[in-house]
Amino acid sequence: TIGNYAFYRCDALASIDFTSCTGLQGIGDAAFERCDALASIDFTSCTGLQNIWMEAFYSCDVLASVNFTGCSSLQSIHGTAFYKCEALASVNLTGCSSLTSIGERAFSKCVALESIDFTGCSSLTTIEEGAFRICDVLASVDFTDCSSLTTIAYRAFYYCPVLTSV
Numbered sequence: 411t412i413g414n415y416a417f418y419r420c421d422a423l424a425s426i427d428f429t430s431c432t433g434l435q436g437i438g439d440a441a442f443e444r445c446d447a448l449a450s451i452d453f454t455s456c457t458g459l460q461n462i463w464m465e466a467f468y469s470c471d472v473l474a475s476v477n478f479t480g481c482s483s484l485q486s487i488h489g490t491a492f493y494k495c496e497a498l499a500s501v502n503l504t505g506c507s508s509l510t511s512i513g514e515r516a517f518s519k520c521v522a523l524e525s526i527d528f529t530g531c532s533s534l535t536t537i538e539e540g541a542f543r544i545c546d547v548l549a550s551v552d553f554t555d556c557s558s559l560t561t562i563a564y565r566a567f568y569y570c571p572v573l574t575s576v
Contacts (some may be wrong), residue, residue, distance in 0.1 A: 414438040443468040455480040489513035511536040518543040539563040552576035
């Protein structure tokens with residue numbers, strides 16, 4: 411587990427590659443908050459990763475992409491985990507078969523967010539309040555593989571002005 415505030419405000423940190431870190435179980439509160447140079451994160455095949463905690467990547471201004479492909483144990487992306495990551499354009503959750511919830515305002519104010527891939531997210535039950543609030547360029551969301559989805563909470567996609575397809 412990466413502890414709370416472990417890399418808080420590491421302004422020169424540009425990329426994170428945890429590819430195949432099978433023992434990594436969690437990213438703590440504010441662990442990478444305000445890492446101003448952080449542009450990409452790759453968690454591909456981190457099969458032990460279970461939780462991304464609150465504000466883990468809060469306000470990482472240049473973060474453009476996050477890849478969780480094959481994180482089969484990921485259960486929750488907690489509230490405000492990626493809040494105000496204004497350059498974040500894509501989130502790949504392909505194969506996150508244990509993902510059950512996306513927390514309150516988890517991706518809120520990700521104004522460049524164009525795509526979220528939920529392929530294989532068969533356990534996703536809840537998208538909490540404001541999870542994708544103010545995602546200005548998000549045009550479509552495909553929940554086809556989300557067979558367990560029961561709740562899309564209040565204002566989950568509030569002010570997504572170009573969202574035309576769900």
